[in-house]
Amino acid sequence: MSILVGKETRVLVQGITGSAGSFHAKQMLEYGTKVVAGCTPNRGGEMFEGKVPVFDTVAQAVRETGADTSVIFVPPPGAADAILEGFDAGLKLVVCITEGIPVIDMIRVRRVIDAGVKSKLIGPNCPGIITPGACKIGIMPGHIHKSGHVGVVSRSGTLTYEAVGQLTALGVGQSTCVGIGGDPVAGLDFVDVLEMFQNDPETHGVIMIGEIGGGMEERGAKYIKEHMTKPVASFIAGTTAPPGKRMGHAGAIIAGGKGTAEEKMRALEAAGARVAPTPSDMASTLMSMMK
């Protein structure tokens, strides 16, 4: 009924004793996420909120608690290392929220992924992933979501909330919402997530939110054209962004005339996706395709 995470997902919080880690661990627990362990080096043996055991290493946490997914709030200097530690411990999924990881570090992480590691990575620099009503892993506001059949995949955090808010306001629920993050080198991309949505019987339609920079949307468009039978509505942020200026995200930059919103929209339309005319129309555009 969802992709990647659900009711059975056993979550480990890497960096649980830090300010962001502890705040969001509490929020996740409140949402009903099975947070089974925390990890902070040299803090092993502590109890978080009196109920979540903290371990020195991810491997220990996995052994003791059966955690299968982690979420990372470790600051940038140690974040890439935390990702690799998660991979090495055999986690199914690692979700990295941390913003500001050096790109050289992520190139190494990506090389490990490309060598065929079994863990999947979401992020970094992302809001995380949520299967409404079942499992929230990340920093998104849980209460705006509603369980249902629309998959959302996005490079942007608040713009994901915007799409979810629009869907919920229309009474339309979501199967899973995945924030893949705004960095130039990262884990799962549009193609990976679109493929999972295509194969998930509980997902009936998809909203894909891209932005300027890189060629990930174009590759997503190619996948949509060749494999996707479910309707896809899309929005690409940055039509008005000037070339050569980084728009907040490290990855959101039109460099050498490449990666413009227009190119991406053209590719998506040509692939059979429908591009929302404004960011206020993301949900209604998908609904118009699903009727």
Added chain:
Amino acid sequence: MKIHEYQAKRIFAKYGIPVPIGGTAFSVDEAEVVAKRILHETGGTLTVVKAQIHAGGRGKGGGVKLAKGGADEARRIASEILAMQLITHQTGPEGQKVRRLYVEQGLEIARELYLGAVVDRDTRRIAFMASTEGGVEIEKVAEETPEKIQTIFVDPIVGMTGYQARQLAYGLDLQKSGKQTVAQFVKVMSALYQLFVKEDCSLCEINPLIVTKTGDIVALDAKMTFDDNAAFRHPEWADERDTDEEDPVELEAQNAGLNYVALDGNVGCLVNGAGLAMATMDIIKAVGGDRGVAPANFLDVGGGANQEQVTKAFKMILRSPRVKAIFVNIFGGIMKCDVIAAGVVAAAKELGLKVPLVVRLEGTNVALGKEILAKSGLHIMTADTMKDGADKIVAAVAGGSVK
């Protein structure tokens, strides 16, 4: 973060990449002293005086000149370039003031090549590009004759390999200059890769990389950009940074923990999140573009902005005389709408709101936030959706009623 040519060349030298003999000068007198020293050391007759600004295209703009007549001529040229407003295709029409010079030895050039390294997002590796068309705008070469650019991608575990470097060397026909030229090029490639990784670059360009008449490889120019995310492991960057070269408004925003990019429209935008901030600009243009309404800025206050930051953001927006209205668009997640609303009200009261203000709040504590706005006694227009907000802001700027 960008650095100057002379700083980049110092780093090149540290890694064994050959550069001409040179020195920096902050005044005309210094330029003459440096030129004299270079002529003495090299026994040559040529020096080159180069404006040090972060933008490319300096030669074409008149910021790089050859002095054939000894140190006197170098001095004369320095006096021309120093303090000139240098305009290149990268500076924008207002140009950039020249405050620093680099004086170096002139070399006898046989060939001008291009060598650049960047992070390639598609392969997620560092890409090295080389071209026989050095000394010209590489963007133009890429567009008009892409076949003249050769690219290799480096496996981060293996590193730069000899065969990849030779592949580029032969692609550039370097064997025609002699096998020692090929060997030198391979050494430069290997050093440049080491440097790129260790110094945390996001871009490193040598344009031109020259072959001298004696067959030696020399980096005649150097352009280096660092990955800002890696600043925590490079304390030395603080000394290399030249804030004179940065946009003062963007710099101020950065210091306040805000993400700000100035644009040329008339609606100030205050938004949380980079994607939503871009989308807000887009919807203003989509709704009001044909009536002359456009965003005046990109501004992301981030996920945890406090009242002080919101006030600061308002001040920055209002400083532009072009701003005819302000659109606040917040989707509260972790950031609560009531906190933002209180910040908006405080800022509006402190600064005396003289332009229409449209506020759209959604998400966590939205009802509380709207209540704070309503009770403020200020003339704040509220909007329920982004589209509603954009309609109201366009009506406020261009006149007429909401569509």
